[in-house]
Amino acid sequence: MDPKYRTLFDAGRERSATDSVKWDVKPGELPMWVADMDFDTAPCVLDAIKGRLERGAFGYSDITSEWKNAYRSWWKRRYQTEIPEEWLVYSAGAIPTISAAVRKFTTPGEKIIILTPVYNIFYNSILNNGRVVLECPLLEIEGTSYIDWDALEKAAADPQASAMIFCNPHNPTGRIWSREELIRVAEIAERNHVFIVSDEVHCDLTAPGLSYVPFCSLDPDKTSHVISCIAPTKAFNIAGIQTSAVVASNPAVRHKIWREINTDEVGEPNTFAVPCTVAAFSPAGEEWLEALREYLAENRRMASEFIEGHLPKLRVVGGDATYLLWIDCSYYCELYHCDSESLAKRIREKSGLILSVGVIFGPGGEHSLRMNLACPQKLLTEGLHRLYFGLQPEDQI
Ligand SMILES: Cc1ncc(COP(=O)(O)O)c(C=O)c1O
Secondary structure (H helix, E strand, O other), X not given: OOHHHHHHXXXXXXXXXXOOOOOOOOOOOEXXXXXXXXXXXXXXXXXXXXXXXXXXXXXXOOOOHHHHHHHHHHHHHHHOOOOOHHHEEEEOOHHHHHHHHHHHHOOOOOEEEEOOOOOOHHHHHHHOOOOEEEEOOOEEEOOEEEOOHHHHHHHHHOOOEEEEEEEOOOOOOXXXXXXXXXXXXXXXXXXXXXXXXXXXXXXXXXXXXXOOOOHHHOOHHHOOOEEEEEXXXXXXXXXXXXXXXXXXXXXXXXXXXXXHHHHOOOOOOOOOHHHHHHXXXXXXXXXXXXXXXXXXXXXXXXXXXXXXXXXXXXXXXXXXXXOEXXXXXXXXXHHOOOOHHHHHHHHHHHHOEEOEEHHHHOOOOOOEEEEEOOOOHHHHHHHHHHHHHHHOOHHHO
């Protein structure tokens, strides 16, 4: 890794007093929960923001062809996927898109399939819109999660099931789904008239040497019932800029999702959305991202080795993508007669370390915790020691 990037990642960013959701904690607490990073965004993105800032006026902004070309060239370069210009629709975020799709492609009371444990906000998009969650738990075999095909067939065959929210790579387990798995998911959904929203916002955060398969790289004839959410926000730590794209190959579907996004008034970019996206998906952004992926891989290795050496009763699950570590804490839940919520509370109270509670991710998360590894290695080491301390029985401290 270029030493200039290591210096940046090692320095990180002190984020207290920046209205950060993640860092809205008590003095002395160490938050490793909410999924954003304690690093500055790429220097080229910062420069783009500064350049725009200096222009002074912040009126309404256009979605430019530069914006579309930034996505198109990134997906072509990195994922060998041609996205025709007209397939792209602007949206202020993946979750606004998912909620819009729920409203447009399903009716109240219908069921929406999710593969649990999964990003908890999917539940909000379903329940807040008066739809019903249809949980289809993933199978976990020797530390890797798999789709339970029989369960998915059964769920999709439910006449009330009208859509599925798919996550690729999967948050929280970091699983990258293969082309064969995507084809099978698409086929089951199509056969049962189930619409698919594929949330791919973590796709640029695969481990070095690994890639992901975009849903939109599949045969459009077999995926006319699929839309995908893509964005630079996770990989470039610009979630607060609120920007993303929807990919929809089917013109009728595209029109509908565009209509709903615009009815919700989340279809117009803020001043920084376009310049940030263009800068992120540039060669300079790519160079920074490659360094970030290496640093995150080191963090994952550090955490896994620490857990193996000092907390062997914990079990790390999956982990080929995202900066999130999904940890099975069944041993400690049994030891302390609690679920992951009480275990997280215990760790927080004893050590100040704040982790995401597994139960919020649905079935399969009852005894797990999620640790956000996207921080300087010094902070990660501190977090791991706090985890150790937080898990010890009182009489062994
Ligand atoms: C899988 C997944 N989808 C969506 C989001 C949020 O996306 P947005 O901010 O674009 O709505 C997150 C944030 O953590 C996420 O992990």
